[in-house]
Amino acid sequence: MAAKKTVSLGKEISKGLILENPVLRLILGTCPTLAVTTSVKNGLGMGIAATFVLLGSNLVISLLRRVIPDKVRIPAFITVIAGFVTIIQLLMEALVPSLNESLGIFIPLITVNCIILARAEMFASKHAVLPSLADGLGMGAGYTAALILMGTIREIIGNGTFFDLGIPGLQAGGYIEPMLIMILPPGGFFVFGILIALANKLSDKAGKETQEDDTICAGAISDQTACLLCGGCSFGRSGVQNQLQADEGVRRMAGKAKPDKSGDGGDNA
């Protein structure tokens, strides 16, 4: 029994790292991913901050899952998340002021990061404390890994450094001049696009479906409500059907019915 439990906990942790990587596979939390990955240090700092909030909110929400009324669960979740964000904000201000400065507004904005709310809605509110913590840890680690990967690529090509250490031959006057555009906003979009294409290719080899356009926020689609929270993900498809779907989602959000699993992408969860 105990052995079985550790296996499943391990699975919860490892799924966030690769198969359900929140950034590259589920496409959640894109704003900070693009904005803070101008260097490895910023990516790591953001990853750790988000992991902290994810662990804390998953823990508390999982503990309170029988207490929070279904109708007001979203505001309740947001309040819990905002509380943990305030804690990490104060901690970072005191301990690592320079990092806090460079991450700037994206620390308070962890509150509205899709990853955290999606995990609260899809996982923590339905599972016991230990699996929720494991899920938070795995998702946080996957998020951090993706941020570090993007930060590494952008910092090396754009600035010729890695973790603020100069790489010989890649700095101004070396073999290859640093391409400043990579640490500017367009570089963020570009590297992110290439990485998702790469993730598609790799998972295609492993026999998984390719990430299609319809599945922006794919992870959240297994639960339309969470998807809607990201701010319009379900509009990926076209036409009236969308509006109907959104309407239905809104009604669900009003708490009329417990969200049921809808077909598309449901196997992803």
Add this chain to the structure above:
Amino acid sequence: MKEMLIILFSAILVDNFVLSKFLGICPFLGVSKNLKTAMGMSMAVIFVMVLATAITWPVFYLLLAPYDLGYLQTVIFILVIAALVQLIETFLKKALPPLYQALGIYLPLITTNCAILGVAILNIDQAYGFGESMINSLGAGLGFMLALFLFSGVRSKVDHADVPRFFKGLPITLVSAALVSIAFFGFKGLIENLFS
């Protein structure tokens, strides 16, 4: 007046919320596929952004700052925005049904749109006055609309292009967003020259 215009135009063009500040990327990628939904979403964003600023600014300076409660900013702001969106929705439904028809379905989506909370926090961070904050929010919303409008045009072309299989969908969308973002660099330096 000149300062106001500078704030307005730099929020729309130079510091475009989507393309250079990376706020509101989710709806930018999600609803930009079709011009009609893009415009509906943008209108709702502008509407809520301006109203949210009109409420969060006084809340910060009249309630939080005098009692040294600045650290509660994040919690209070997100709750105010969530409540405000709910209130607007209920109000529009009863009082202005045509407007509700137009914006209604987008409203619940933008509670957690980071551009809304972002603009509220940025106004405080930049120590803008009330008027400046309102102008900045309006500019940010218009910038969001401009980015969505331009990008939905780009996307309708990209959709018909024959791209490598693994780039289909989101990856090619992001790469084209990079190009649109480069185009916005053309506006750097525009503001100083425009009003000097």
